[in-house]
Amino acid sequence: MELGYSFCPNDTFIFYALTHGKVPSPVPVREVLEDVETLNRWAFAGRLPLTKISYAAFAHLRETYVALRSGGALGRGVGPLLVAREAFEDLTGKRIAHPGRYTTAYLLLRMFAQGQPFEAVEFRYDRILPALQRGEVDAGLLIHESRFVYPRYGLVPIVDLGAWWEAETGLPLPLGAILARRDLGEERIRALDQAVRASLEYARAHPDEPWAYIKRHAQELEDAVIHKHIATYVNAFSLDVGAEGEAAVRELFRRAEALELVPRHEASPFLPRSAGKPV
Missing domain, CATH: 3.40.190.10 (Periplasmic binding protein-like II)
Incomplete structure (x- = not known):
């Protein structure tokens, strides 16, 4: 299965273990590295079954994709x-x-x-x-x-x-989410969510192992900049978006809808916490 994500250190840090066979996954996962706006545009065509995209793009795609609970980019002090x-x-x-x-x-x-x-x-x-x-x-x-x-x-x-x-x-800022196409089915999507979380946990337990991979793709090659980037964008919300993260995403969508910058949609954006609910 192809997984799209950016060249940025937070993404290569999180997904190194998953794309290099270091953690269990329901299917082998192959990286597709691209600029985030390219990934956004591909998502409108449903090109990748699993992909990192901007929350702004996701606002248009809630019927086709659902956000995993792990692997995303939200936080405080992370803004453009x-x-x-x-x-x-x-x-x-x-x-x-x-x-x-x-x-x-x-x-x-x-x-x-x-x-x-x-x-x-x-x-x-x-x-x-x-x-x-x-x-x-x-x-x-x-x-x-x-x-x-x-x-x-x-x-x-x-x-x-x-x-x-x-x-x-008063909320953290939602930047990007890891999305799965809804047609993958709930069982596989849940397994992929667990695999993404395991990949991040592996990187945290072995921080030196993905370093060469991270530097190979980073825009800025200075170690201090890369470390700061990862420390800023990989946080508790990356492990699980949590209730506060969900509230932030829903507020972003609500405000954008009110300004008619994105379409209104009723589909729940996130993979439910418990099994048995449709994704």
């Missing part, structure tokens, strides 16, 4: 950063680079910028900092490793969208 060469307060008329139409980062920016119309320009996430340096855009929305290294480029923060979200809601 809007940065620029010079400080400004109003986004109106600004040309802003973002990492993809269906990324949670872009959804949050649209929610934050109500009443401040801006020009959105899509770049792959690792090309936003160079575009800012070249002066192609007025500001850039950073995710992944880029949010840890932007000061090196002489840039200043405009808004931390994670801090904004937490101040608005």
Whole structure:
């Protein structure tokens, strides 16, 4: 079975054991590494049976996919950063680079910028900092490793969208989820959820073992940046989204629906805790 996830250290850390046969799995799992926005777009076609995608994309796909309880990216202090060469307060008329139409980062920016119309320009996430340096855009929305290294480029923060979200809601910020296609059936989906959790537990028990794999795919190769990335994005919500994480996701969807940024849908987004309920 193919499993799609990004090149980022949090994903390669979590899924190393699963894709290298280190933990039990109901089926062998083969990695498909891609940029998160590519994975988002593939999910609209149902291309991968198991995939990491942005919660913003998942809001459109609740009928086709269900979120596993393990392996996702939620937390506090994890938000996308809007940065620029010079400080400004109003986004109106600004040309802003973002990492993809269906990324949670872009959804949050649209929610934050109500009443401040801006020009959105899509770049792959690792090309936003160079575009800012070249002066192609007025500001850039950073995710992944880029949010840890932007000061090196002489840039200043405009808004931390994670801090904004937490101040608005009191909840952790949902970024990305591991989804299984609902047609896999509940029994297999539950077994895959257990395998993802076991993969993360293996990585935590053997943190040095996946290091070469992580560095081979990381955008930023400095050990300190990689360690900080993993420490930030791999947390208790990665093991199990929990009640607070579920509440955060439902609130993100509710607010986006109210602004008509995503379609309304009644399907439960998460794999139920107990067996016997349809997924």
